[in-house]
Amino acid sequence: MGLTFQLIPALFYLLTCTGDVVQGQRRICQPCVREIIHTANLLIGKKFPCCEMEVPDIFEDTENSSTPQLLPKESSCSQLVMTTNDFETLCRAVTVLQQVSNSCSVPKINNMNRNLMHLVNQTTCPVNQTKITKLQDFLSKLKDINLKIFQKAQF
Template sequence: MGLTSQLIPVLVCLLACTSHFVHGHKCDITLEEIIKTLNILTARKNSCMELPVADVFAAPKNTTEKETFCRAGIELRRIYRSHTCLNRFLSGLDRNLSGLASKICSVNEAKTSTSTLKDLLERLKTIMKEKYSKC
């Protein structure tokens, strides 16, 4: 009797957790976290926000959303690995984006126009908010 009463809350919790992911709420959690991080980053007044980055959104029309997120991740990685500012936020954002991105992509800096980190983050925030509204 004692073992059964201890197992019931555990089983209910497991059932609730699995149904949470089965119904697609993982998308919401990841997007919420990405949007929250982007809100924090874009509100900051930091000299790193003016760093030049490749304009990952200036890609051919046939570029998929996953490929765009992959390119954004590459640029974020390039920034937080070579500069000491905003590392925690940018690396977390990169980690969350990797779940939404394709595994392989390239950013050809010679052919790509440049933008600032702030512009990249603002555009990414707009895209993520649109994506979240459709979830």
């Protein structure tokens, strides 16, 4: 009887920790994805400085891209961005937003860039500069990708 009584706290602790390990990475990363979506919604819904700025369109033909394939570095959020295509897109978005923040000082874009860097754990990725889009369209597509990632994180 004494051995069983001593095992109860240990078993309870193991069950609690296992749940935290499985859900922990999602809990850490979900706020970043949620903030990216929220910020994109705010910026898409109104005119802001640089909204008409032209940026590389990283969302077109990512499968047939001439840039080298990128693989995610291990990060606390790598579980959310598991597909190589999503990772490449988000990594290239970091590069584009860094270029935008150098030309245009909008604090919300800097916050979005910080959250993206947290997701991909990289700061620069090669960007194909041949196709161009407006910054507002870029943010709309970035929001859609993050919505897809957020929906995956809910499971």
